[in-house]
Amino acid sequence: MLGKADLHTHTIASDGAYTPEELLEKAFEKKLKIISITDHDTIKGYLKGKEKAKELGIELIPGVEVTAVWNKREVHILTYCFDEDDQEFRRMLLNQKKSRVKRMERIVKKLQSKGLDITMDEVRAEAGPGNIGRPHAASVLINKGYVASVAEAFIRYLSTDKLGHIKTMYVSVEELVKIAKKAGGVLSLAHPGPLYTQSEIDELMALGLDGLECIHPSHNFNLQRSFSKIAERDNLLITGGSDFHGKGKKDYDPYFGIVTVGDQHVMSLKRMARRRRELTRMNN
Template sequence: MGKADLHTHTNASDGDLSPEELLKKAQSKKLKTLAITDHDTIKGYLAAKGLAADFGIELISGVEITAIWNSKEVHLLAYNFDDDDPEFRNLLLNQRTARKLRMQAIVSMLNSQGLKIEYDEVLAEANMGNVGRPHAASVLIKKGYVSGVAEAFIRYLSSERLRGIQTQYAAIKEVLRVVKEAGGVISLAHPGRLYSDTEITSLINLGLDGLECIHPSHNFTAQRKYTALAKSENLLITGGSDYHGTGKSEYDPYFGIVTLGEQHIEALKRTSENRQRIVNI
């Protein structure tokens, strides 16, 4: 039975590897199925789309979308959508603008604390793509303000530190609607890291299709807990390594190890295909 990783990142967002390099690495780890889930962009997926077959990889369309729910950021993993859907493309365009405005606000906040960095420096770290906090962390490291990514987040870039910054990310109900109308399915990313059990139940009730039960931040007990919850709620079970690149995060060694079984991929595709039939009626 083939192995799958449905949570990876490339240099189209905050990963290190190009889409082609990621495919090559996936091949070396003997993965059968891969989803590139860059933050609020499908540029990495589109670049890999025509190359995947050369590496013997089944590539599923994917993206990790940041949405707003109860004034809180929520990370949603969308899969197997029509990547040409106009409303879906427009959603991602708006998300890119929201990321830019948020990062400009973060830079202003850091400047007010005496840290001399510029937005263009952060954008350069992102290779002119979608900016995120890891790119700001890289600038802080290069300028000697912090010694590493962990320190950057603890001192300056954690969600708690940035609580006062307003964002213009899409509301979760809008994301759910647009992705589903594009024939896709949506799973809640790494639920054990970010949400209470009550919050997870509330999010499920909004219309999620799945839970990311398998993730490096979930120990065996947590995996069993979320898998049982997914089964009880008739949700898809998704999972992956959350790979960003060598040394980019504590999850990177798990690429090729934290994987998903083929039966879960087939269930995901069936759900998406059934939805696409309804959408196209």
């Protein structure tokens, strides 16, 4: 069935509000046939959801949204169909988790220097079992009455512009490409529309990314069509999804079950991953 794959969703393993099981139940209600749980820098949500997906008859594609560094800025790379048991890939994700904690410690210090009453323990409490991130700091700011919403927290305090350069130890795009491809993975640049110029997208693609997230709630119809044409012209994979977080965590949540890609794009993604694994096996 065309148009019923969501390749961009989040759970409590990072900054989503639903457990993997709850997310899959919701996907079933929305009649989604294929989804990928793409939590930030962790595959715990994907691993936890595998059994439930099988039970519901939903195809669950291995996925993760990796935060990488390029030109001294953060870039989000959706990575799919990797070997989940690959040790180097697992080590990279563990390092990403540690880097997230160090980064948040620096963010908290910066917020404190602005006179905000916020502690690392409070942010950790908001993150719970999930990989820590700025939305958890935003929740603390909401709880304390500094802001009324996550969007306001980012506008006033947590955007890259407001925070300035925060030193991180995230993986570089080049290193991620090398590690992910060795693990049979396929890489797509997440939500490029609001973030990059066309020349920046071209530079990132030249580093070895396989696709573009053409379909995303932050892209209007014309932008989706424009990115899809670029992907077709440059022989890139087309990926997409709702970027669902759950319970109003993001403005994108109403798009779950609506912003999807056709399964022909999923087939292309899986075909590329299959070929990559075969080549890796031949070269070992």
